[in-house]
Amino acid sequence: MDTPRRVEHQQTDRGYVPVYATGTVEQPWESYSKTDHEVWDTLYKRQRELLPAYACQEFLDGVERFGLGDGGIPRFSELNKVLGDATGWEVVAVEGLLPDEVFFDHLANRRFPVSWWIRKPDQLDYLSEPDLFHDLFGHVPLLLNPVFADYMQAYGKGGMKAHAIGPEALMNLTRLYWYTVEFGLIRTDKGLRIYGAGIVSSKGESIYSIDSPAPNRIGFDLERVMNTRYRIDTFQQTYFVIDDFAQLFDATRPDFTPIYGTLADSSAVAAGEVLPGDHVFHRGTREGFASGADN
Numbered sequence: 001m002d003t004p005r006r007v008e009h010q011q012t013d014r015g016y017v018p019v020y021a022t023g024t025v026e027q028p029w030e031s032y033s034k035t036d037h038e039v040w041d042t043l044y045k046r047q048r049e050l051l052p053a054y055a056c057q058e059f060l061d062g063v064e065r066f067g068l069g070d071g072g073i074p075r076f077s078e079l080n081k082v083l084g085d086a087t088g089w090e091v092v093a094v095e096g097l098l099p100d101e102v103f104f105d106h107l108a109n110r111r112f113p114v115s116w117w118i119r120k121p122d123q124l125d126y127l128s129e130p131d132l133f134h135d136l137f138g139h140v141p142l143l144l145n146p147v148f149a150d151y152m153q154a155y156g157k158g159g160m161k162a163h164a165i166g167p168e169a170l171m172n173l174t175r176l177y178w179y180t181v182e183f184g185l186i187r188t189d190k191g192l193r194i195y196g197a198g199i200v201s202s203k204g205e206s207i208y209s210i211d212s213p214a215p216n217r218i219g220f221d222l223e224r225v226m227n228t229r230y231r232i233d234t235f236q237q238t239y240f241v242i243d244d245f246a247q248l249f250d251a252t253r254p255d256f257t258p259i260y261g262t263l264a265d266s267s268a269v270a271a272g273e274v275l276p277g278d279h280v281f282h283r284g285t286r287e288g289f290a291s292g293a294d295n
């Protein structure tokens with residue numbers, strides 16, 4: 001994996017850091033404070049205790065293989081030895097949210113962007129932008145699963161294509177990412193389990209997504225998901241459930257171009273709606289659902 005070449009040094013509050021062409025930086029591991037490491041340990045321990053009963057086995061296996069609980073914020077260079085050998089993926093440190101095409105370009109090249117900074121102690125339960133804990137603990141363990149690793153690279157390539165087609169196609173694809181990679185549930189013989197990074201990195205939403213009567217839980221259907229709006233500022237009003245990872249990979253293998261065409265003519269579905277054709281695992285009570293703009 002050739003690391004993107006350095007193009008400039010950028011003045012930040014940590015002094016000059018090398019910024020690469022694709023928006024990546026070096027992980028400033030020596031700069032992390034004692035509090036930063038304690039925040040990681042607190043969040044890790046909370047999720048490690050909760051998730052054996054809530055997360056899918058593939059995710060739990062990934063957490064163990066990386067040894068994310070060995071104490072303090074992990075060094076990306078250490079993780080990349082395990083990750084590179086397993087599936088050829090590489091964690092790269094970034095400042096935060098990247099433009100869509102830069103983000104997809106990373107995925108298309110088996111690079112997963114992880115914010116170098118971690119949330120503050122008073123942000124344990126909510127923050128507005130993905131931090132190191134969300135990106136690393138939430139997304140990276142499943143990249144050790146070869147089939148999921150292939151899916152994520154294919155997603156990146158699909159993102160470059162959707163970006164070239166136009167903003168509506170990109171929105172359809174971003175909804176797919178949202179309801180699977182970020183907030184997806186999966187069926188197991190022990191009941192519904194979590195694989196979405198946005199859920200497993202949040203104690204509150206881990207419990208809510210499985211136990212609460214409020215949200216809908218509906219069987220995954222590609223076009224249904226691509227046409228369903230979502231909210232970024234609350235727990236989800238609907239969770240989509242896959243039977244297994246193969247279902248997700250098979251559904252996303254075909255060329256999406258005709259689907260983008262079909263969806264361009266149909267109006268989007270609101271986040272909390274249940275449709276006649278839905279495979280309803282649970283029809284939510286909708287208690288606590290605020291109204292408001294959806295994506």
Ligand SMILES: C[C@H](O)[C@H](O)[C@H]1CNc2nc(N)[nH]c(=O)c2N1
Pocket residue numbers: 094096097098099100103113114130174177
């Ligand atoms: C897929 C969709 O565009 C999504 O919002 C992207 C945008 N840019 C990003 N940038 C970073 N660093 N991390 C992310 O998860 C995302 N998500």
Ligand SMILES: N[C@@H](Cc1ccccc1)C(=O)O
Pocket residue numbers: 151154155157158159161162176252253254255256257
């Ligand atoms: N098959 C999709 C790309 C894609 C792959 C995997 C996940 C999501 C999207 C396309 O042709 O655009």
Ligand SMILES: [Fe+2]
Pocket residue numbers: 130134135138139182197198
């Ligand atoms: Fe994420």
